Amino acid sequence: MVSRRGFLTGFAVTSLAVVAGCSPGRDGSAGSATGGSAAGATRPLPIPPLAASTIDAAGVRVFDVEAQAGTTEMLAGKHTATWGFNGSVLGPTLRARRGEAVRCRVRNSLPEPTTVHWHGMHVPARSDGGPHQMIAPGAEWTAEWTVAQQAGTLWYHPHPHGVTEKHVYRGLSGLFLVDDDEADALGLPGEYGVDDIPLVIQDRRFTPDGALDESAPTDVGLLGDTIVTNGIAGAHLEVRTERIRLRMLNGSSGRIYTLGFSDDRVFQLVATDGGLMPKAVPLNRIQLSPGERAEIVVTVRAGEPVTLRSTPVVERDGIDRAAEFGFDDSFDILSLRPASTLRPAAEVPATLVPMTALAAATTAPDHAFELKWFMINNQRMDMNRVDLTIPVESTQVWTVRNNDNWPHNFHVHDVQYQVLAVDGAAPPPELSGWKDTIYTAPGVTYTLAMHFADYTDPAIPYMYHCHLLLHEDRGMMGQFLVLGPGERPAPMDMSGSPHGRHG
Ligand code: C2O
Numbered sequence: 001m002v003s004r005r006g007f008l009t010g011f012a013v014t015s016l017a018v019v020a021g022c023s024p025g026r027d028g029s030a031g032s033a034t035g036g037s038a039a040g041a042t043r044p045l046p047i048p049p050l051a052a053s054t055i056d057a058a059g060v061r062v063f064d065v066e067a068q069a070g071t072t073e074m075l076a077g078k079h080t081a082t083w084g085f086n087g088s089v090l091g092p093t094l095r096a097r098r099g100e101a102v103r104c105r106v107r108n109s110l111p112e113p114t115t116v117h118w119h120g121m122h123v124p125a126r127s128d129g130g131p132h133q134m135i136a137p138g139a140e141w142t143a144e145w146t147v148a149q150q151a152g153t154l155w156y157h158p159h160p161h162g163v164t165e166k167h168v169y170r171g172l173s174g175l176f177l178v179d180d181d182e183a184d185a186l187g188l189p190g191e192y193g194v195d196d197i198p199l200v201i202q203d204r205r206f207t208p209d210g211a212l213d214e215s216a217p218t219d220v221g222l223l224g225d226t227i228v229t230n231g232i233a234g235a236h237l238e239v240r241t242e243r244i245r246l247r248m249l250n251g252s253s254g255r256i257y258t259l260g261f262s263d264d265r266v267f268q269l270v271a272t273d274g275g276l277m278p279k280a281v282p283l284n285r286i287q288l289s290p291g292e293r294a295e296i297v298v299t300v301r302a303g304e305p306v307t308l309r310s311t312p313v314v315e316r317d318g319i320d321r322a323a324e325f326g327f328d329d330s331f332d333i334l335s336l337r338p339a340s341t342l343r344p345a346a347e348v349p350a351t352l353v354p355m356t357a358l359a360a361a362t363t364a365p366d367h368a369f370e371l372k373w374f375m376i377n378n379q380r381m382d383m384n385r386v387d388l389t390i391p392v393e394s395t396q397v398w399t400v401r402n403n404d405n406w407p408h409n410f411h412v413h414d415v416q417y418q419v420l421a422v423d424g425a426a427p428p429p430e431l432s433g434w435k436d437t438i439y440t441a442p443g444v445t446y447t448l449a450m451h452f453a454d455y456t457d458p459a460i461p462y463m464y465h466c467h468l469l470l471h472e473d474r475g476m477m478g479q480f481l482v483l484g485p486g487e488r489p490a491p492m493d494m495s496g497s498p499h500g501r502h503g
Pocket residue numbers: 117119157159291411413463465467
């Protein structure tokens with residue numbers, strides 16, 4: 001068997017190939033294959049505001065989030081009807097420290113039911129915001145938990161079964177940053193919006209009058225020909241420090257990005273989905289499939305613009321119709337414009353946050369998942385069916401294999417996992433940190449280890465699913481309960497589901 005490990009989700013510096021067809025322009029920007037070039041008239045990158053919060057008498061940090069409709073100038077000069085949290089598009093950045101108790105009050109001011117899920121967060125099932133916690137129009141829902149995980153870049157988005165893609169496409173996504181002392185001590189760029197930049201990367205298609213075009217999804221969902229970063233097309237960022245941290249989220253429906261800089265400079269990958277890595281990884285490309293995050297630190301030179309861009313997907317063995325799935329596309333994502341003098345910044349420490357292996361790579365798997373078409377293990381999602389029960393405080397080893405000629409990925413709620421092996425071998429360095437979503441290339445087996453702690457619920461399940469949102473909506477999702485010792489599944493609580501209460 002030929003190993004496909006050479007080109008997994010990132011590229012070691014030594015294995016860089018120059019990407020054909022993209023010759024850097026004078027300012028380093030790429031001509032864009034299908035999208036608008038960031039080289040022309042650009043607008044300053046909007047920075048989602050930090051969410052206001054209050055501390056109640058019990059010391060709980062309280063956030064108020066409202067899903068609402070509005071209008072956004074995603075394209076300069078055009079007014080697009082969009083949905084957002086506490087605004088017309090995207091949402092404020094929620095921020096809390098490890099150990100802090102948080103409460104999020106979510107009001108739905110949209111004309112249809114939705115949910116808000118805290119992607120990557122370890123939360124009780126009733127606060128997870130999955131398809132069982134529907135919020136009716138005009139209603140409010142409250143999620144509560146204590147932040148019990150390391151610093152990282154998480155996000156929140158709707159999860160109503162069958163229409164998640166539409167709700168996210170219209171603009172509902174926000175970041176949730178977790179802070180802790182360990183991360184603070186590393187001296188990474190950390191001034192929000194100045195040298196610590198949130199970057200929500202999404203692709204959109206517009207009708208001639210500037211409306212979001214929700215027609216004609218491909219088999220990987222709605223693919224756009226225009227990139228919007230933090231809600232706008234054609235963004236640039238004035239840089240005033242020698243190093244900046246980019247917290248990048250692929251918030252797209254089905255597009256896979258291969259992110260790097262126009263001059264192929266090396267950057268440091270410092271965090272993946274679940275937070276800081278054991279060691280910074282030097283790379284010049286990082287692949288992000290929908291739902292994945294990467295925090296990178298890049299060094300800029302005074303007065304020398306450089307462009308963050310996405311280039312064609314390299315790892316495509318076994319993918320049928322790669323061009324139709326956007327694998328050949330290139331886009332400018334963000335132009336960086338460093339000032340003529342830059343504030344000095346500390347180097348990225350070589351070691352970041354230690355991680356202890358949860359299990360040996362050779363551990364026999366507790367569960368195996370096969371991804372194909374809109375199914376996991378030959379079944380489509382059923383809101384009334386529990387697919388798995390997991391004993392609380394257990395460490396589980398799961399294998400995932402994409403047995404299809406489509407791209408898929410795999411996301412698990414409630415936990416962060418470690419990638420123990422890829423086709424039986426050690427994972428590439430960019431998969432050496434905590435993950436909650438992993439790209440699954442056809443024919444490759446990924447071995448994941450995760451620990452289910454703290455929360456049990458006999459009636460409310462968590463989800464695992466493909467995070468290509470059309471696939472998730474069409475049923476590529478399963479449900480699991482985490483049970484306490486001796487606890488048995490109870491009749492599923494369907495009160496918050498769109499299908500009403502089942503007895
Ligand atoms: Cu980001 Cu179940 O989702």
